[in-house]
Amino acid sequence: MVRFEHAGDDATAGDHPLLSADVLVVGGGPAGTWAAIKAAQAGADVVLVDKGRCGSSGATASVGTGIWYVEDEAELREAAMASREALGGHLADRDWMAPVLDETCARMDELARVQRYPFPVDAHGRQIRDDLQGPEYMRRQRTCVQRLGVRILDHTPALELLADADRVVSGARVLDRLTGQMLSIAAGAVVLAAGGCAFQSKTLGCDVNTGDGALLAVEAGAELSGMEFSSAYAIAPMGTSLEDGPAPVVLAGSDTAASADMKAASSAPRVRSCSPGRTRRRARGPRPRPSPAAPA
Numbered sequence: 001m002v003r004f005e006h007a008g009d010d011a012t013a014g015d016h017p018l019l020s021a022d023v024l025v026v027g028g029g030p031a032g033t034w035a036a037i038k039a040a041q042a043g044a045d046v047v048l049v050d051k052g053r054c055g056s057s058g059a060t061a062s063v064g065t066g067i068w069y070v071e072d073e074a075e076l077r078e079a080a081m082a083s084r085e086a087l088g089g090h091l092a093d094r095d096w097m098a099p100v101l102d103e104t105c106a107r108m109d110e111l112a113r114v115q116r117y118p119f120p121v122d123a124h125g126r127q128i129r130d131d132l133q134g135p136e137y138m139r140r141q142r143t144c145v146q147r148l149g150v151r152i153l154d155h156t157p158a159l160e161l162l163a164d165a166d167r168v169v170s171g172a173r174v175l176d177r178l179t180g181q182m183l184s185i186a187a188g189a190v191v192l193a194a195g196g197c198a199f200q201s202k203t204l205g206c207d208v209n210t211g212d213g214a215l216l217a218v219e220a221g222a223e224l225s226g227m228e229f230s231s232a233y234a235i236a237p238m239g240t241s242l243e244d245g246p247a248p249v250v251l252a253g254s255d256t257a258a259s260a261d262m263k264a265a266s267s268a269p270r271v272r273s274c275s276p277g278r279t280r281r282r283a284r285g286p287r288p289r290p291s292p293a294a295p296a
């Protein structure tokens, strides 16, 4: 059960109303909603705060999402992991890949059974689970979170983490943008699920992805790892030089490039998201294919 108290004027909470719960989830995209669902199913009191609106904001809510869904068959799993190893320059760690594949299968099963997500079916009637429509997916996630009794605070960004005297994170200070009031939320556990950083590209729901979770964590003393693998996206109109053949490399890391891209895309009938890697590959042109006439 969620409890409201007045926090008093102490160093931790400040002079704000205090909300307390077992688990505070910061962010209401796929990561945050699954965290809230699992915590609530385990019996915890959960509060979820979102800077935008849980179910409509973030990178998934406005796009189709490709899912790394691989049936639990040894041969298929082996091939899937091997393909990703090459893609990742053989830096990938199978100790992480295997649990990701397990978790993905389990969550997609749950999405089909509990949230009743309408996966399309193939010619044999088998559900095709390697793609999700973001708006439909996230609408169902929000409903599921609400049904489990999680208290959702929309338009309420977390601004800083609270820590106790031993520097253990004990909650967060948030801003209710509808009333302009600051709130302190005390929690036994805080899950940071505020998405990535889109470097102000504003691409496809990424207006809210300003790296807040990483910043909050660093401010609380966490160390980040793997940041050199961060990627940025831009969108480009299909059928233009950005889509096929030699093209300039467009990075969403700069406001100018991304907004120019967005303006071009808004008048185009179809757009596709491009990562810098994909754009660079396109800029180099198609991969050479072995010619049948060439000697082996």
Ligand SMILES: Cc1cc2nc3c(=O)[nH]c(=O)nc-3n(C[C@H](O)[C@H](O)[C@H](O)COP(=O)(O)OP(=O)(O)OC[C@H]3O[C@@H](n4cnc5c(N)ncnc54)[C@H](O)[C@@H]3O)c2cc1C
Pocket: 026, 027, 028, 029, 030, 031, 032, 049, 050, 051, 052, 053, 054, 055, 057, 058, 059, 060, 061, 063, 064, 065, 066, 067, 156, 157, 158, 159, 193, 194, 195, 196, 203, 204, 206, 208, 209, 210, 212, 213, 233, 273
């Ligand atoms: C164009 C594009 C295409 C992509 N395609 C794919 C794909 O095909 N497959 C794939 O797996 N991934 C894809 N991604 C990556 C995608 O970002 C993630 O898969 C997924 O959205 C991450 O989920 P998330 O919950 O971590 O973050 P998000 O879905 O971004 O959700 C973050 C949430 O946190 C909230 N938030 C942010 N800051 C705060 C704060 N301070 N306080 C409270 N709430 C906050 C936001 O409002 C938002 O609701 C794509 C990304 C982009 C940009």
